[in-house]
Amino acid sequence: MSDMAGEKVAGVEPGRIAEVFESETARYVVKRPKSRARLEARNSGFLDNVPMLWMKDWPQPFPILVEKAQGATLVDIDGNELDDFCLGDTGSMFGHSPEPVAKAIAEQASRGLTYMLPTEDALEVGALLTEKFGPFRWQIATTASDANRFAMRIARAVTGKPRVLFFAACYHGAVDDALVRNVDGRTVERPALVGQVADLSQTSKVIEFNDLAALEAALAEGDVAAVLAEPVMTNCCMVLPDPGYHHELRRLTRKHDVLLIIDETHTISSGLGGYTRTHGLEPDMFVAGKPVAGGLPASIWGMSEAVAQRFRAYDEVRPSGFSGIGTTLSANPLQFAAMRANLSEVMTPENYAHMEKGAERLSNGLQAVIAKKELPWHVVRVGARVEFVCHPTLLRNGSESYIAHKPALERALHLALVNRGCLIAPFHNMMLVSPATSNAQIDRLIAAFDDVTSELLA
Structure with missing residues (x-):
């Protein structure tokens, strides 16, 4: 029609x-x-x-x-x-403005808005994130777009591979690499992008969701560091995974030493712990944003202990200097106050x-x-x-x-x-x-x- x-x-x-x-x-x-x-x-x-x-x-x-x-x-x-x-x-x-979150924000506002140093709330939030979402090694960002970017950097660093695989019509915020589409089997930039000059096919691959044959073929080429996936496609029209699809997605990524990053920024509505906990997924990295601080800008990203160990080994030998991970106002005390209240009293x-x-x-x-x-x-x-x-x-x-x-x-x-x-x-x-x-x-x-x-x- x-x-x-x-x-x-x-x-x-x-x-x-x-x-x-x-x-x-x-x-x-x-x-x-x-x-x-x-x-x-x-x-x-x-x-x-x-x-x-x-x-x-x-x-x-x-x-x-x-x-x-x-x-x-x-x-x-x-x-x-x-x-x-x-x-x-x-x-x-x-x-x-959930009442516990609004109260926490008001109380923290009188004690300072940003320090670039942790607080007791931050320590509590780390424990609460593990309790709600699973045993990941956590980091905080301001938006899920940033969290996805940082997770992709870690994946490329520990695998030594350049590309990230996405699903056509996916939504991962303003991540440049994800703004691609599948045209006759080729990865091309989405036509509406403003000011795009880099060739995204050099850093990205795109296939269709639920297509296991295409997934196996793309991963077998050996240049994919990670699959960045929503567990349910949400920002197009909602697309559900086929029965058994997530099991095969996990099996194939492990087979080809490809990290699986699950972006729960929208599917956090699936249930307590997001779609990952509700449906027993086993990602290497986990991302969520938007509602984690009750409406205040904040996002979370975490990696499994196995990925954390690989990153520590990488980090020990890399040159000193800015890593490209983190922004000045991320992990500020206002975020932690809001997240602590939201995770413990609202979620x-x-x-x-x-x-x-x-x-x-x-x-x-x-x-x-x-x-x-x-x-x-x-x-x-x-x-x-x-x-x-x-x-x-x-x-x-x-x-x-x-x-x-x-x-x-x-x-x-x-x-x-x-x-x-x-x-x-x-x-x-x-x-x-x-x-x-x-x-x-x-x-x-x-x-x-x-x-x-x-x-x-x-």
Whole structure:
């Protein structure tokens, strides 16, 4: 199914999509006069009037100017309340400003924000990370993008190999090496990259997720230091691993002396300990970011004791000087205060149980609407993470997600949901259930989804 004029787009007439988007745009503008006036009256000094370019990618005609957010509710400066299922695209997965985290941040703020020296909180966090995620030797960074970069440096150092293998349409933040795609079996840069001059095929390989033959062939060439993988592909349309895929991924990486790095930045919603602990994976290195400090910028990366020993041997003989690993503001005391509170008081079995129960309620409700309307769509859930996909069947790899995306339809859906008080992730159709999310909020989202799909099919 394509977006071509005259053909239905995932079961919806293109003309109707345009009509709904136009009417919902007008409705959005009417509901936000203060936001519009502020944006039009003030030259903020920011490029395109936003502090980060991604903020232009929401489907609204102009940004939502946020006044405050608490729990699973966001309020804009016009007083519109939104049930927040985006939650900062996982950054606030445990809800906005969890009380223990907010308290810890306030207390630490009076004692200093950054020292480039450890604290007692740091020692406690190291123990808590092992308790939650497994016996890795931990390091702290500010973003998961940085954590992935540093993990890749370690992998290349201890194996002596130049390339990292990625899966098509993967998401590992702003890691240059990962911004590649598979075109006729060749690794090429993604066409939308800004200012890319290095040939990424010299440092990267890309294959399709769930393709074991391609994996074996790529690793057998002998130049791959590591596989960097999300255990479930998340930032395209969610792609689940085939039964037994992770077992074979681990077997083949060990066979070819390739380190396995699991990036749990999104799949940390899978359950306590992330997908790795929930499903018994055995990576050599583990990365997570976004929600680990309750919404404060922080990330974690760790290596097994075996990899740590290999790195110590490498580190003893390398020339002295800057390693390219670490940034000045990483591992600051504010991060540790927030992480200690989040890991010990927020990231609990009870909260994960609430999140999963709510996500199951949401998934079942959305699927019931899709079935009732006989739409060629489906719903995928992994732990507290839910996504509806405007495609009839489950996807097996990232390249299939390119055809599953329906930009015009999704843009109309997102805007219409905002107008009905529900915020979901802007870059795909992802929704998260937090410990603060209520059944009433979930039921409102299901009802809004029902109403919007009825409008699109009218």
